[in-house]
Amino acid sequence: MKIKKGDQIIVISGKHKGTKGPVVKVLLETSKVLVTGVNKVKKHVKPSREHPEGGILEFEKPVNIGNVMLVCESCKKPTKVGIRRENGKKLRFCKKCEALIK
Ligand SMILES: [Zn+2]
Structure with a gap:
């Protein structure tokens, strides 16, 4: 998986x-990512111990990894992630500006 937790992404297809x-x-099992603020859905919930108020709950649903692209921190553009090996370590880099991605 080329996208990791903490990465900044942009949705490239679909309604978002x-x-x-x-x-x-x-x-990993479903090849999806959960992203803050993306694919928000609303759910009506009855009052319960967990949500004593009940009402409308907003939460995000995971999106297909094929629908997102990493946004490079250096060039601020959506980019494909390249992988190269250095001293046995896998390093990710931006295919647009070649900057390493943490
Ligand atoms: Zn870049």
Whole structure:
């Protein structure tokens, strides 16, 4: 998986196209990512112990990893992630400006 938790991404297709946000979770089994502020859905909940008020709960649903692109910190552009090996370590880099991605 080339995208990791903490990465800044932009949605490139679907109805949330153009939305940016940080990755909060990578779901390896389903190849999806959970991104703050992206793919928000509203759910009506009845009052419960967890939500004593009940009402409308807003939360994010994971989006397909194929629908997002990493936003490079250096050139601020959506980019593909390249991988190169140095001293046995895998390093990620921006294919647009070649800057390393943390
Ligand atoms: Zn870049």
